[in-house]
Amino acid sequence: MLMLLVCSAVLADSLPKDSMMDLAITNARLVDGNGQVRSGAGILVKDGKIAAILTSGKTPLARRVIDAGGATVMPGLIDTHVHLCVSDTITDDVSLNRYMREVVTGKLSQFLDHGVTTIRSMGDPEDAILDLRIRIANGEIPGPRLQVVGPGITVVNGHPAVTVYGTQPFLRERSAEEIDSPESAARIVNRLADKGVDAIKILYEGSDDPGNAPPNLMYQNVWGIDNVPRFSIETLQALINVSHERGLRIVVHAVDEESTATAVALGADELAHGLADEPVPVSEELTQKMRDHGIYYSATLQVYAAIAPAKLDNASPQLKRVADAGVNVTVGSDTFGRLLPGHSTLREIELMVEAGLTPALAIQAATGNAAASLGLDDTLGSLTLGKRADILVVDGDPLTNISALRNLSAVIQNGQIIRVDRALTN
Numbered sequence: 001m002l003m004l005l006v007c008s009a010v011l012a013d014s015l016p017k018d019s020m021m022d023l024a025i026t027n028a029r030l031v032d033g034n035g036q037v038r039s040g041a042g043i044l045v046k047d048g049k050i051a052a053i054l055t056s057g058k059t060p061l062a063r064r065v066i067d068a069g070g071a072t073v074m075p076g077l078i079d080t081h082v083h084l085c086v087s088d089t090i091t092d093d094v095s096l097n098r099y100m101r102e103v104v105t106g107k108l109s110q111f112l113d114h115g116v117t118t119i120r121s122m123g124d125p126e127d128a129i130l131d132l133r134i135r136i137a138n139g140e141i142p143g144p145r146l147q148v149v150g151p152g153i154t155v156v157n158g159h160p161a162v163t164v165y166g167t168q169p170f171l172r173e174r175s176a177e178e179i180d181s182p183e184s185a186a187r188i189v190n191r192l193a194d195k196g197v198d199a200i201k202i203l204y205e206g207s208d209d210p211g212n213a214p215p216n217l218m219y220q221n222v223w224g225i226d227n228v229p230r231f232s233i234e235t236l237q238a239l240i241n242v243s244h245e246r247g248l249r250i251v252v253h254a255v256d257e258e259s260t261a262t263a264v265a266l267g268a269d270e271l272a273h274g275l276a277d278e279p280v281p282v283s284e285e286l287t288q289k290m291r292d293h294g295i296y297y298s299a300t301l302q303v304y305a306a307i308a309p310a311k312l313d314n315a316s317p318q319l320k321r322v323a324d325a326g327v328n329v330t331v332g333s334d335t336f337g338r339l340l341p342g343h344s345t346l347r348e349i350e351l352m353v354e355a356g357l358t359p360a361l362a363i364q365a366a367t368g369n370a371a372a373s374l375g376l377d378d379t380l381g382s383l384t385l386g387k388r389a390d391i392l393v394v395d396g397d398p399l400t401n402i403s404a405l406r407n408l409s410a411v412i413q414n415g416q417i418i419r420v421d422r423a424l425t426n
């Protein structure tokens with residue numbers, strides 16, 4: 001008891017004095033998600049939350065102690081855009097269940113291993129993904145905290161229904177929701193809201209060949225398919241209005257200036273791919289509107305680097321322009337199929353720095369900004385008293401070399417140590 005009092009006396013004022021901590025991280029250089037850096041600091045964790053930020057160098061009383069040895073300690077990473085169930089092996093309920101059990105569980109572990117402690121699934125079959133969200137939340141399956149949108153909503157015969165899932169009728173029916181009117185928009189959004197999704201994702205974008213396609217088309221002459229259609233303005237407006245009436249944010253896939261400007265003007269909350277098909281610099285008028293409307297913008301650079309490198313020439317400078325204009329940028333990797341879970345998230349962050357963002361802003365995009373875009377900024381995204389203890393220990397200084405994020409020596413989620421290098425623990 002005397003020992004506890006002595007220790008308490010040298011700790012932060014906010015330290016609860018009534019009980020032993022679950023975990024202490026000492027000798028840390030704290031890089032919180034909001035641009036603050038503090039050396040010689042520490043964190044105390046109790047009941048899965050940050051119980052105190054320490055400013056003294058004393059070793060506190062805790063069941064587990066991680067001596068960070070001066071390494072960087074920062075919030076867990078958040079990836080706002082991943083797909084867990086894109087595979088041509090999923091052809092019926094039996095193979096979907098098997099895939100969830102045998103493949104998705106492995107993907108979830110890979111995210112955690114790379115320090116990604118929260119993800120948002122886009123366009124995955126709603127019943128399977130909602131069930132997975134419950135199982136992760138109750139600790140049955142290890143994995144990043146999961147938000148879900150269910151199927152991506154598109155127009156009848158739109159993308160990804162006839163493109164990605166053109167030869168996969170089972171997934172086409174479950175991963176894309178094809179609608180053709182404001183009435184069907186309301187029906188689908190209400191159904192997803194009733195089931196408890198965290199946001200709505202819609203696919204609305206201009207032609208892949210700007211300037212050449214009429215505005216009612218999403219793609220022209222790509223994927224070997226002529227003239228993939230897109231929503232009418234009335235249907236787009238209904239999707240946005242009903243989502244907002246149900247308290248859900250709406251994430252829009254739009255990749256040229258015209259369709260992006262339309263979505264922003266009608267009330268979109270997030271842009272899921274950046275202006276990847278727009279070679280002309282995004283106008284000041286649109287960047288100002290994005291900023292004024294509080295839009296969250298992710299550029300999915302790593303998916304372009306992996307499968308469509310030419311699009312990086314548009315997407316990277318456009319990301320830099322919107323970030324310079326003060327638009328909230330977030331990390332969304334669009335990891336799907338064979339792209340490596342977790343590694344792709346780190347690659348996205350590196351590519352954001354290669355595009356000209358500072359490492360500090362790229363880290364904020366993966367932590368504080370991403371948490372805010374998911375509506376989780378009360379509980380995640382920074383090393384702040386009372387927030388969930390999702391914490392990484394990183395060798396080196398990611399503020400000067402972003403690739404230091406690859407050198408993880410500890411991953412903590414909800415106060416539980418997911419992995420830790422043995423040298424750091426007592």
Ligand SMILES: [Zn+2]
Nearest residue numbers: 081083122334
């Ligand atoms: Zn995607």
